[in-house]
Amino acid sequence: AQALMAQARAADMFIEAGPDCHPQAGDIMVWTRGGWKGHVGVEEDWEGQGGPVVEGNSGPAGDRVAIMPERLDDPKLLGIVRFL
Numbered sequence: 001a002q003a004l005m006a007q008a009r010a011a012d013m014f015i016e017a018g019p020d021c022h023p024q025a026g027d028i029m030v031w032t033r034g035g036w037k038g039h040v041g042v043e044e045d046w047e048g049q050g051g052p053v054v055e056g057n058s059g060p061a062g063d064r065v066a067i068m069p070e071r072l073d074d075p076k077l078l079g080i081v082r083f084l
Contacts, residue, residue, distance in 0.1 A: 001038025
């Protein structure tokens with residue numbers, strides 16, 4: 001996840017979490033999970049401050065692909081990758 005973020009930054013395709021971060025369907029959201037660990041999900045449909053994100057290693061046991069509710073005010077959100 002963090003390697004993807006670094007590549008997206010180098011290609012000017014990364015939007016940092018914060019006031020200019022407005023996810024759209026198809027964006028890849030990137031979170032930190034502490035240290036070098038990270039997590040990604042594909043934005044499905046965003047409205048306001050939250051929306052459904054398709055994520056692997058998710059769900060109640062972290063063992064499946066699931067649609068998870070996410071929010072922009074999550075302190076672990078690093079930003080989004082937007083493909084042109």
